[in-house]
Amino acid sequence: MMEHSxxxxxxxxxxxxxxxxxNSVKVSLYRCLxxxxxxxxxxxILNFVLGTPSKSISIHNQIxxxxxxxxxxxxxxxxxxxxxxGMVFVYDLPVMFNKELIDNCQDLDPWHSRCNAVSNDGLGPxxxxxxxxxxxxxxPAWYWTDMFAGEIxxxxxxxxxxxxxxxxxxxxxxxxPFYAGLAVAKYLFRNYTAKERDWHGKMLLEWLQDQxxxxxxxxxxxxxxxxxxxxxFRRSKNEDWGSSFINMSAMKQILRLCVERNPWDHxxxxxxxxxxxxxxxxxxxxxxLNFVQTRNRTNLFTxxxxxxxxxxxxxxxxxSHCYNESDSCRxxxxxxxxxYDGTWEVLEAxxxxxxxxxxxxxxxxxxxxxxxMLAGSIPVFFWKRSIYDQYQWFLTAQPENFxxxxxxxxxxxxxxxxxxxxxxxxxxxxxxxxxxxxxxxxFVYNYIGSDDTPDAFDLAIDGVLKRLKExxxxxxxxxxxx
Numbered sequence: 266m267m268e269h270s271x272x273x274x275x276x277x278x279x280x281x282x283x284x285x286x287x288n289s290v291k292v293s294l295y296r297c298l299x300x301x302x303x304x305x306x307x308x309x310i311l312n313f314v315l316g317t318p319s320k321s322i323s324i325h326n327q328i329x330x331x332x333x334x335x336x337x338x339x340x341x342x343x344x345x346x347x348x349x350x351g352m353v354f355v356y357d358l359p360v361m362f363n364k365e366l367i368d369n370c371q372d373l374d375p376w377h378s379r380c381n382a383v384s385n386d387g388l389g390p391x392x393x394x395x396x397x398x399x400x401x402x403x404x405p406a407w408y409w410t411d412m413f414a415g416e417i418x419x420x421x422x423x424x425x426x427x428x429x430x431x432x433x434x435x436x437x438x439x440x441x442p443f444y445a446g447l448a449v450a451k452y453l454f455r456n457y458t459a460k461e462r463d464w465h466g467k468m469l470l471e472w473l474q475d476q477x478x479x480x481x482x483x484x485x486x487x488x489x490x491x492x493x494x495x496x497x498f499r500r501s502k503n504e505d506w507g508s509s510f511i512n513m514s515a516m517k518q519i520l521r522l523c524v525e526r527n528p529w530d531h532x533x534x535x536x537x538x539x540x541x542x543x544x545x546x547x548x549x550x551x552x553x554l555n556f557v558q559t560r561n562r563t564n565l566f567t568x569x570x571x572x573x574x575x576x577x578x579x580x581x582x583x584x585s586h587c588y589n590e591s592d593s594c595r596x597x598x599x600x601x602x603x604x605y606d607g608t609w610e611v612l613e614a615x616x617x618x619x620x621x622x623x624x625x626x627x628x629x630x631x632x633x634x635x636x637x638m639l640a641g642s643i644p645v646f647f648w649k650r651s652i653y654d655q656y657q658w659f660l661t662a663q664p665e666n667f668x669x670x671x672x673x674x675x676x677x678x679x680x681x682x683x684x685x686x687x688x689x690x691x692x693x694x695x696x697x698x699x700x701x702x703x704x705x706x707x708f709v710y711n712y713i714g715s716d717d718t719p720d721a722f723d724l725a726i727d728g729v730l731k732r733l734k735e736x737x738x739x740x741x742x743x744x745x746x747x
Contacts, residue, residue, distance in 0.1 A: 347427055347428070348427065348730075350437065350730035350731045351428070351436070351437025351730050352428050352435055352436050352437055352438075353423065353426060353428055353429050353430065353436060353437070353439070353440050354429075354433045354436035354438070355420075355423050355440045356440065356442060356473075358441070358442060361468070362442075362443045362444065362468075362472075363442050363443060363444045366447045366448060367383050367417070370382075370383050373447055373450055374450060375451055375454055379447075379450075382413075383414065383447070385408065386421035386713055387410070387416070387420075387421060387539070388408040388410055388414070388418065388543055388713075389410045389414065389541075390408065391407070391409075392408060392409060396609035396612060396613055398613075399556065399616075400552050400556055402549075403542075403544075403552060405545065406542060406543055406544050407541055408543055409607035410539045410540065410543070410607075411539075412538050412539065412632035413446050413450070413492045414492060415446075415490060415536065415538070415539055416442075416443075416447065416490050416492035417444065417492075418710055418722070419442075419490040419722065419725075420442040420490075422710075422722045423442065426726060427716075428730065433478050436478075436486075437486065437730055437733055437734055438486055438487070438488055438729055438730055438733045439478055439486055439487045440487075440489070441469075441473065441487055441488070441489040443465075443469050445489070445491050445492070445493075445498065446491060446493035447492070448465035448466070449465070449466075449497065449507065449510070450493070452508075453497065453506070459503035459504075462500070462508040463508050463509055463510065463513075466508055466509075466510035466513060470516070473487075473515065474515055482518075483518055484516075484519045485518040485736070486736075486737070487518075487519045488519060488520035488729050489520075489521055490521075490522040490523070490536070491524075492524065493523070494523065494524060494628040495511065495521070495523045495525055495527045495530070495533055496525070496527075496628055498510040499512060499527070518532070519532065520532055520534070520729060520732070521533045521534070522536045522725055523536070524536060524538050524632075525628050525629065525655065526654075526655060528650065528653075528655075534658065534728065535657075536658075536725050537635050537709075537710075537721045538630070538631075538632035538634075538635050539632075540632070540635050540636055540639050540709060540710075541607060541636075542639055542709055543709070543710055543712040544711055545711070545714075546717050547717035547718050550705075550706055550711075550717075550718060554705060554706075557640055557702060557705075558699075558702055560617075560640075562617055562618055562642075563617050564595045564614075564617050564618040564619070565593040565594065565618065565619055565620065565686055566595075566618055566619065566621065566682065566686055567594060567597070567614045567615060567618035567621050568583050568584060568594065568595075568596050568597070568621070568622040569596075569599060569614055569621070569633055569637075570583070570597075570598075570599055570633070571604070572584055572598075572600055579624050580624055582676065582677065583622050583676075583682075584596060584598070586676070590682075593683050595614050595618060597610055597611055599611075612636065612639075612640055615636060615637045615639075616640045618642050619643060619686070619694055620642060620644075620645050620669065620686050621642040621643070621644055621645065622647075623644045623645060623646050623647070623651060624647055624648075624673075625647070625650075625651055629650040629651045630651055630655060634651070635708055638701045638704065638708070639708075639709065641698055641701055641702050643667065643669065643694065643698060644669070645669045645670075645682070646668055646669070646670050646671075647676065648673065652664045658728050659707045659721055659724060660707070661700075661704075666697070667697050667701050667704065669685070669686065669697075706718055706719070706720065707719075707721060707724060709721060710722055
């Protein structure tokens, strides 16, 4: 009976499982239903993806088919906002054309070392102290800068320029950092052969003509800075002065910046001689401008220069003229090497004078013109070629607005410089001085790394880029028409 009761069918099925077991079964059923719904949803999505062309895949294929973009420039934002006229590629020349010349600075001059002159990226040694009466805060902005150091200054600045590119395919202009003036300097004053004077220039042009970007344009989008006057590179006969660098055939299309240009050569642009003032900030510049504007000037005019042992030396005539008018004129005699490495006496003379006499130098222009104007003094020229057709990007095409011209022939015939200058009213002098001071930011070279305000270097490079861009645009337009 007991065994039979164990195998007897139950009367009610709900009594088969305990209550807890029933709840577990319900949970399992819900989970299965949830997983089934998810699986069904995934199947629907997969069918849609496999059955319909994917836009994302199409876009990906388009990207893969595009040409790779060029590597980003060092300063891409500046390229878009500040370099509207294009970018500059700087050639990495063999060291014999620049660095080696600096390293061998003791050999650049046949008489004494030029190592100080080429130091500090061309700025020269920093001055010790500052002249009495000048703002002491500006002492770090003053250097003994050599008049022929422009090649080094431009190279150092170009390497840090906002529009420099390391991708030649993106360049509008190609800069050639060859120190042509340093290379030829030691050969100018001794009995060297024409071949020796031409050697560096000849080697440089042979190297350039092997470069792919030269071959593309034959040099028409290339430019160079020559730290000496153009006449030092224009020898036409072997026995004449200087090198024949500019007259070499490969130079026929290269744009040239130089401290004095040939007025009849459209490929040359004159740039200011470097002065000793290199402001490190806009506040430095503003402080100096205010100082020269308010300076109390006690002399009508001044002459800074040395006499030369040549027949009818005009400098000697000016010096004598100035000594004879000692109540109105101040003389700083720079005979020999007295002013070679810089002296505060020169700047003080300009600061104390309304006008400064500017005869021609080794050529028609001279560094003293910019030293004079830096001090707020008004330059007096005796050769029109000393200022006309020179420095138009930095000064003005109307030199009469900021300078005085007295024909040297009149001076030789006895005309009084003092009387001519006294003929200008105080109002005329004030207006001319204001114009001179207005130009100061345009002809000084800021300290390397100072980007507060455009200076002579910036104006020069901007001008080169605009000119080369305009030169290329007609060619591009012609290609599109064809």
